[in-house]
Amino acid sequence: MRPDIVRAAVIRRDHIHETARLVCIARGRADILPPGGVEMERKSFDVCVVGAGPAGATAACRLAERGIDALLVDRARFPRDKVCGDGVGPRAVRVLEKLGLYPSEGFPGKYGLEGVRIGSPNHGVLEVAVGEGDPEAKAGYVIPRERFDGWLLEQAVKKGARLWDGVEVRQVEKRKGGLQISGSMDGRPLSVTARFAIGAWGAQAGKVAGPYPARVGGGRFAVVAMRAYFTGLQGIGPYLEIHFDPGLVPGYGWVFPTGPESANIGYGMRQDFLRKKGIPLRRLFEGFLDTNPSVRRYLEKGKRVSPLRGAMIPFRKARLPVARGRLLLTGDAAGFADPLSGEGIGTAMQSGWMAADCVANALRHGIPARWASVAYASSCHKEIVWNLGLASLVQAILIRPPFGSTDRILDAIVEKARGNPRMARALARLIIGDLSRTAFLDARNWGKLRRAWRQP
Numbered sequence: 520m521r522p523d524i525v526r527a528a529v530i531r532r533d534h535i536h537e538t539a540r541l542v543c544i545a546r547g548r549a550d551i552l553p554p555g556g557v558e559m560e561r562k563s564f565d566v567c568v569v570g571a572g573p574a575g576a577t578a579a580c581r582l583a584e585r586g587i588d589a590l591l592v593d594r595a596r597f598p599r600d601k602v603c604g605d606g607v608g609p610r611a612v613r614v615l616e617k618l619g620l621y622p623s624e625g626f627p628g629k630y631g632l633e634g635v636r637i638g639s640p641n642h643g644v645l646e647v648a649v650g651e652g653d654p655e656a657k658a659g660y661v662i663p664r665e666r667f668d669g670w671l672l673e674q675a676v677k678k679g680a681r682l683w684d685g686v687e688v689r690q691v692e693k694r695k696g697g698l699q700i701s702g703s704m705d706g707r708p709l710s711v712t713a714r715f716a717i718g719a720w721g722a723q724a725g726k727v728a729g730p731y732p733a734r735v736g737g738g739r740f741a742v743v744a745m746r747a748y749f750t751g752l753q754g755i756g757p758y759l760e761i762h763f764d765p766g767l768v769p770g771y772g773w774v775f776p777t778g779p780e781s782a783n784i785g786y787g788m789r790q791d792f793l794r795k796k797g798i799p800l801r802r803l804f805e806g807f808l809d810t811n812p813s814v815r816r817y818l819e820k821g822k823r824v825s826p827l828r829g830a831m832i833p834f835r836k837a838r839l840p841v842a843r844g845r846l847l848l849t850g851d852a853a854g855f856a857d858p859l860s861g862e863g864i865g866t867a868m869q870s871g872w873m874a875a876d877c878v879a880n881a882l883r884h885g886i887p888a889r890w891a892s893v894a895y896a897s898s899c900h901k902e903i904v905w906n907l908g909l910a911s912l913v914q915a916i917l918i919r920p921p922f923g924s925t926d927r928i929l930d931a932i933v934e935k936a937r938g939n940p941r942m943a944r945a946l947a948r949l950i951i952g953d954l955s956r957t958a959f960l961d962a963r964n965w966g967k968l969r970r971a972w973r974q975p
């Protein structure tokens with residue numbers, strides 16, 4: 520090629536780099552720029568990760584650690600908010616530990632939780648400390664997602680991940696030996712090819728067309744939830760609080776403290792129940808603030824400091840594939856949130872890690888793509904899907920119990936656990952997602968429960 524054409528191309532490339540760099544710096548986002556600027560003219564990568572929430576950022580971290588040439592795209596500009604309860608539980612912390620990011624200086628969770636408070640429909644309250652005698656054991660953290668997701672993404676970029684934010688993906692299509700990922704950036708079409716793609720686009724599954732079933736969630740496979748931030752709260756402690764209201768289970772309200780006097784307070788309800796009851800979610804949320812005795816006490820001098828915002832938590836439909844050829848779905852895109860607790864950050868990160876490892880193994884060792892997706896699907900079934908299925912089953916039994924009523928069963932469980940520390944601890948670990956749902960399959964656990972039940 521003629522040297523003057525090459526020089527012109529290099530100048531043009533440098534010009535694009537420099538313009539992009541200046542725009543990022545002007546937006547105060549120089550910290551998330553990869554070293555050397557963005558290489559927007561590159562069109563081919565080994566892996567494209569779509570979505571930079573906990574699932575995508577974890578996958579990008581792991582791919583960078585393993586030296587894989589990957590591109591991470593997100594339609595949002597970071598830091599961005601995400602409607603959530605902000606509970607970062609032990610499962611998420613374990614993935615951070617594996618990534619060498621916890622404990623660490625910059626970890627944004629300064630206010631560790633020491634336990635769980637559960638309020639029953641008759642307003643009995645059970646308070647359980649988790650990890651008694653072990654000052655390091657935490658029931659998790661509550662970290663506003665704007666901060667947590669921004670921090671995690673920053674760590675991915677520090678490890679070497681290449682990020683293009685502001686890129687909205689609309690389609691993932693099969694191409695010979697790979698995938699084409701198409702969308703737009705600032706209204707202009709953009710398309711890249713990759714040998715593998717990791718779908719980490721959250722609850723927006725229906726909006727990305729591709730070689731997989733269109734949607735997760737909806738009806739009984741979804742919870743709709745609302746939350747707002749409050750300050751000036753009195754009497755709250757470092758406890759993850761969950762309260763059940765009479766006649767409204769499986770819905771529940773939460774108070775997740777972000778500090779000694781501040782909290783994320785919200786209410787969530789399964790979508791089909793909400794439709795059946797015909798009550799707007801906002802009314803349930805306001806009712807929770809007005810009538811729940813614990814919450815009313817906290818709020819005596821408290822005030823709301825953010826708008827009330829809502830979103831959906833999608834759940835898995837049985838037999839929904841988690842991988843299609845070279846596309847591996849993770850986090851909410853695969854419906855990996857727990858139907859019992861609504862917790863999805865931990866499983867999103869866990870699936871992001873597993874997807875990245877399967878893809879990295881395939882690329883490093885020349886394993887056929889089909890085997891990589893089979894390996895991913897089998898890890899997901901073992902580590903996540905099986906648990907979620909059991910959680911759905913337990914929820915179904917709790918909603919339509921073979922005897923008594925849901926409210927009375929929950930009242931009795933809370934009452935019994937107040938007099939039985941082992942049962943209380945198991946309940947707390949179940950809520951923070953630290954106890955595998957397979958515990959329900961262990962006959963010894965049912966025996967222990969029966970003995971606890973019989974105690975006066």
Ligand SMILES: Cc1cc2nc3c(=O)[nH]c(=O)nc-3n(C[C@H](O)[C@H](O)[C@H](O)COP(=O)(O)OP(=O)(O)OC[C@H]3O[C@@H](n4cnc5c(N)ncnc54)[C@H](O)[C@@H]3O)c2cc1C
Pocket residue numbers: 569570571572573574575592593594595601602603604605606607608686687688689719720721722723726727744745746785829830831832849850851852856861862863864865867
């Ligand atoms: C009200 C509420 C409360 C919750 N509380 C908790 C809690 O306390 N603890 C907990 O563990 N879980 C909670 N969850 C669940 C949790 O928020 C999700 O399970 C978790 O965010 C899933 O992570 P993810 O990375 O899969 O998706 P997300 O966090 O949703 O990230 C997806 C990313 O993909 C990007 N994206 C989407 N579409 C596209 C596209 N087409 N192109 C490019 N980028 C795209 C988005 O901008 C986003 O950054 C709650 C959910 C809700 C709604």
